[in-house]
Amino acid sequence: MSRARAIEVLQRALRRLPGVGPKGARRMAFHLLERDREGAREITAALTRALDGVVHCKRCNNFSEAELCEICASAKRNARQLCVVETPADLQTVEQAGVYDGLYFVLMGKLSPLDGVGPEDLHLHRLGEVCRDNAVEEMILATNQTTEGEATADYIGDLARALNLKITRLARGLPAGAELEYVDPGTLQRAFLDRREL
């Protein structure tokens, strides 16, 4: 390792990024060194800062730089609603859409027996606490529309019934801008089943 050339070490390191193979890593390494050393310094600084500063919010599990994340700590959020998502990326997507102002609970995963992920890995023992502490009235299950996401939602739904809450699941149907011609059968079936009266 000590004799490996810096540029090869860099290429190998960049391959640890998800979705980056040998060619992508090479392109990145050469681009940074040849055209964007400023960018390389920016990445180094940002990584160092994030590694040092980012922990998990002790209430919702989201990434945070403080004990409580900004959302959990905010007085402006509607504490009567709790949206359960699989990952911080999902949370960020909902936040960026600006369609929800309640609290979150981030599972940091989904039930996946094949990968050895069971209920105990999803911090579910803390979900009840969070609901009681915040006087949550509605739990919105926003796990993915995949087999595992559905199973996770069902499991949490069953658990949460004991908490005496309103439990909802995000609507399924045609995405915005959908052209019927290109919609898959599963989506179409759901769109028919859950059709609404005008």
Next chain:
Amino acid sequence: MSRARAIEVLQRALRRLPGVGPKGARRMAFHLLERDREGAREITAALTRALDGVVHCKRCNNFSEAELCEICASAKRNARQLCVVETPADLQTVEQAGVYDGLYFVLMGKLSPLDGVGPEDLHLHRLGEVCRDNAVEEMILATNQTTEGEATADYIGDLARALNLKITRLARGLPAGAELEYVDPGTLQRAFLDRREL
């Protein structure tokens, strides 16, 4: 900037990588923080080392940690051949193929009038020197088979004629494993023009 959250700063920084958009940067940031902090540290260390240590070889322009790159400094390379490539990535590809043991000259670009890249940007004034210093007998033009790569090869070919060298261009034709049915007309035309006697 000082109040931006570390994770957003990190996502913004990762977007400076070529081919990485907002979703890719988010995926990378979350992956590193959640699943691979070791990888993040490896990337930081590798970037720092490369930024500090990597310069250009003063003879062939390739990336190097010393004044002369390993290839230029090696006594094992055939100094009678000089392969002219556009980028260090091209050089690396040729090296990895293990089909050439001569020296290189890296243009760090190609003639591209539309982008304002002229002969003076390609270190061409040093190409003659390098040829004379190494007693080069053959210059192999290995620029890309693109309009700009071809124009660059033609231009350098004209220049190099004054050096009284053998000047060659990499063979063009069918790639290894090609199925005729799927070969484009330009490649096929070249394959017919340059056909060889058995």
